Amino acid sequence: MAAHVEVERKYEAGSGYSLPDLREVPGLSAAAEPRTLTLIAHYYDTADLSLARRGITLRRRTGGTDDGWHLKLPRNKGGRDEIQRPAGAAGMPPPPELADLLLAHTRGRPLVAVAEIRTDRTERALLGRSGTVLAQLVDDNVTGIRLEPRDEGVTAWRELEVELVDGEEDVLDAVGEHLTGSGARASEAPNKLSIVLGADAAPGGHSVEMRSTAQVMSAYLSAQAARMLAYDPRVRLADHDDDSVHKMRTSIRRFRSILRTHRKVLDRSRVNPLDAELKWLSDVLGEVRDLEVLRARFHTQLADLPGRLSEPGWLLEMEHQELQTRERLRDVLRSQRYLALLDRIDAMVTDPPVRRKAHKAARKQQQKIVARTWRKMTDAYQEAEKAPQDGDQNAALHKTRKAAKRLRHTAEAAEPVLGKQAAKIARRAEKLQDVLGDNQDRIVAARHLEQMTPEPGSTSDAYTLGSLTTLQRYDDPLTDLPRTWRKVADRKLVKRL
Known part of the structure; x- marks a missing residue:
């Protein structure tokens, strides 16, 4: 199974936020025509959220160009390794080969659906001077429901995401500065799932002050x-x-x-x-x-x-x-x-x-x-x-x-x-x-x-x-x-x- 390295930046935006003119970003010549789609994702974890607490996400998503199972593993210096498998039939458990990769985290405990997230997405390809797609900008209106343990509350928010395609990371930095300059805020949430799960998905840690x-x-x-x-x-x-x-x-x-x-x-x-x-x-x-x-x-x-x-x-x-x-x-x-x-x-x-x-x-x-x-x-x-x-x-x-x-x-x-x-x-x-x-x-x-x-x-x-x-x-x-x-x-x- 090959892993794709995902390098991206995430930003929060209010419902009234308007995207700035991205042609003003150094190195960009245009943003392609927007494309809209609706994504439905079911996230899987152990009952005690052992994956989420380590920044790992496993989901089955439909509605986009990459329908299927997505396993995302955080990297030490930013970015994530993403491994994909075909979606298969709805209701089927995670593919065994992905479950095997997570065995050290799950210790054999079952993987169950813990959240459902619907994303109404507008995406734009960001083009360089030669027409190369340097990055992808997505504007997401997100609705999340926690499934395990069941929580009747619904979480909704708006999120902007810039993902590297064929450009360098300085493109992400330049686009990010342009977005924050127009009112967006850098997101502190590592991923959408962490927002839905809240404090239960937060990693544990040690006190900075060490007395003994x-x-x-x-x-x-x-x-x-x-x-x-x-x-x-x-x-x-x-x-x-x-x-x-x-x-x-x-x-x-x-x-x-x-x-x-x-x-x-x-x-x-x-x-x-x-x-x-x-x-x-x-x-x-x-x-x-x-x-x-x-x-x-x-x-x-x-x-x-x-x-x-x-x-x-x-x-x-x-x-x-x-x-x-x-x-x-x-x-x-x-x-x-x-x-x-x-x-x-x-x-x-x-x-x-x-x-x-x-x-x-x-x-x-x-x-x-x-x-x-x-x-x-x-x-x-x-x-x-x-x-x-x-x-x-x-x-x-x-x-x-x-x-x-x-x-x-x-x-x-x-x-x-x-x-x-x-x-x-x-x-x-x-x-x-x-x-x-x-x-x-x-x-x-x-x-x-x-x-x-x-x-x-x-x-x-x-x-x-x-x-x-x-x-x-x-x-x-x-x-x-x-x-x-x-x-x-x-x-x-x-x-x-």
């Missing part, structure tokens, strides 16, 4: 759990490297880092089993991610080799392995073990098993936790310096990388109470992590190539394999290590917390 370590920890864990859930549908959709597997896996790693660096304020008898399950999921994601990284590395290096070389058979086989591994990952994401893990994550976020000391003032305790994590990283690096320059040193550097990663995540979590200095520590730890990560990628790539054999009789395959093996041997990312290490190992970093 327990609050700091809970806020960070909550953010990582939400991020992991946000990437779950995209992992299920992906058949290539779109960064979703990586982002979901890093959310889990951040979660695990905090459980470990805050172990003294947590009940380990409850946390350790959760950490083991998180590692299981991270390892499953890692099987896909490792192949993604290797294939991307080899493709890039292959393109840099002289001559027009065909893709070697062993690299094509890696692509096949990655597709198989992705399918195994999808099976895991459908499993009861995974759904049970999500429930345990929710419990950890909403009611963390903290000890009494976790309720102490956050600042002093977070200073100690970050400093202790920093010392563990420096100890790991000192061991690497003493290790012989062979596999033992590489293993020690890999341990240092993991310690730097843990320091980065711990400092990120502490930033709300420790401020810019914590952010500085996180940035420097990330740079060390990147340098050591590049080295680890090189080592893993070299080991993988050692196991490859060229196709019998293929001179090109043998040449490609030999050239790539040589590149791993002489590509040394550790040249930047001393300078990077000096910055992150500076004792002033933790003393100024």
Whole structure:
């Protein structure tokens, strides 16, 4: 199922509002003749609105040019991924393939119709100088009725929406300025459904003021759990490297880092089993991610080799392995073990098993936790310096990388109470992590190539394999290590917390 990226701006307007002359917008030459239509949409969710509270909408809509089921998933930096399926017969449940994408949110609970929204729409294509449709402006008179739980009240409003077509986002900004300049107001509602459902669809959140370590920890864990859930549908959709597997896996790693660096304020008898399950999921994601990284590395290096070389058979086989591994990952994401893990994550976020000391003032305790994590990283690096320059040193550097990663995540979590200095520590730890990560990628790539054999009789395959093996041997990312290490190992970093 392909996802279309929806980029739009929404505005509120009163019943007496009149659209301004859009030809005055820079870059626009005209607005096409208006077209009117009536759209009827039924929105589906769990009874407790688990989708709406995360900004996800699932609807069956009729009356327009895109009749059918529409699933919209919010993106981190604005816009939404929209996935469409045919409408099918009225009254039928949501398509199984869309329900599967939402399994992490629904946990198998039924999807029921929660709202009906009628939209009387007037739409205009906004044209550029060459006649290209840059954006679409719609003027909607909307009527919404809540269905579950039944509410006899009717909500009605007027809404303007500008959606990008073949233009750039600055077109949306320019049109928006023109609309607000003539009396429209930027809408604070993420979508029509949120207006009908009201406060019941509002996302939960943590207080900005964090007085205790327990609050700091809970806020960070909550953010990582939400991020992991946000990437779950995209992992299920992906058949290539779109960064979703990586982002979901890093959310889990951040979660695990905090459980470990805050172990003294947590009940380990409850946390350790959760950490083991998180590692299981991270390892499953890692099987896909490792192949993604290797294939991307080899493709890039292959393109840099002289001559027009065909893709070697062993690299094509890696692509096949990655597709198989992705399918195994999808099976895991459908499993009861995974759904049970999500429930345990929710419990950890909403009611963390903290000890009494976790309720102490956050600042002093977070200073100690970050400093202790920093010392563990420096100890790991000192061991690497003493290790012989062979596999033992590489293993020690890999341990240092993991310690730097843990320091980065711990400092990120502490930033709300420790401020810019914590952010500085996180940035420097990330740079060390990147340098050591590049080295680890090189080592893993070299080991993988050692196991490859060229196709019998293929001179090109043998040449490609030999050239790539040589590149791993002489590509040394550790040249930047001393300078990077000096910055992150500076004792002033933790003393100024």
